[in-house]
Amino acid sequence: MVREGYPFVIIPFIFAVLLALLQIWLGLSAFLWLVAGALFFLTLFMAFFFRDPHRDIPLDKNIIVSAADGRVTRIEENESGKLVSVFLSPIDVHINRAPIAGKISSVNYVTGRKVPATSNNASFVNERNSLTIEGENISVVCTQIAGIVARRIVCWYKEGDSLELGEKFGLIKFSSRTDLLMPTNIEILVKIGDRVIGGETIIGRIKPARN
DSSP states (O other): OOGGGHHHHHHHHHHHHHHHHHHHHHOOOTHHHHHHHHHHHHHHHHHHHTOOOOOOOOOOTTEEEOSSSEEEEEEEEETTEEEEEEEEOTTSOOEEEOSSSEEEEEEEEEOOBOOOTTSTTHHHHBOEEEEEEEOSSOEEEEEEEEOSSOOOEEEOOOTTOEEOTTOEEEEEOSSEEEEEEEOTTEEEOOOTTOEEOTTTSEEEEEOOOOO
């Protein structure tokens, strides 16, 4: 479990134990058992939400891996490049991972609104944090986007830091979205509706140069 989840797990657990002990010692109300049970269930959910599972990172310098767990909801191509957007539900792992190995050339945080992350419009109006990562062969922009449930984006790295392929760099607390903007010379290997795993699923590959 990531350290940011400790308060969300410890606090409801303490209250659940205290209420259970009060009921055992004083027998105040059977309702306390229900409240204690609900808090204990919340503790388990928070431990599940902030889980940090092991990932097998592919070894290939010409690939781009998903920056998050979730479902692909948008694939676009415009003058800026190719975009793949992944929606993270409350039951997905919310840790973000580096889509390529490289150096962070810029970090751009924007305070935004509370549009549901299920909406594609969230990419433009919600709280978001964009990392531009300069790799050996390409550069990508990875954007963490908060949802309606909680507006809390965590990024552990800053401009000038380096990331390895699939390395954890932050998380978004509760329902959220991650956008990945790539150059046009990338072959997209996923489609809308696909489930992807952060750090493992290959979502794009650099096309070989034509002679």
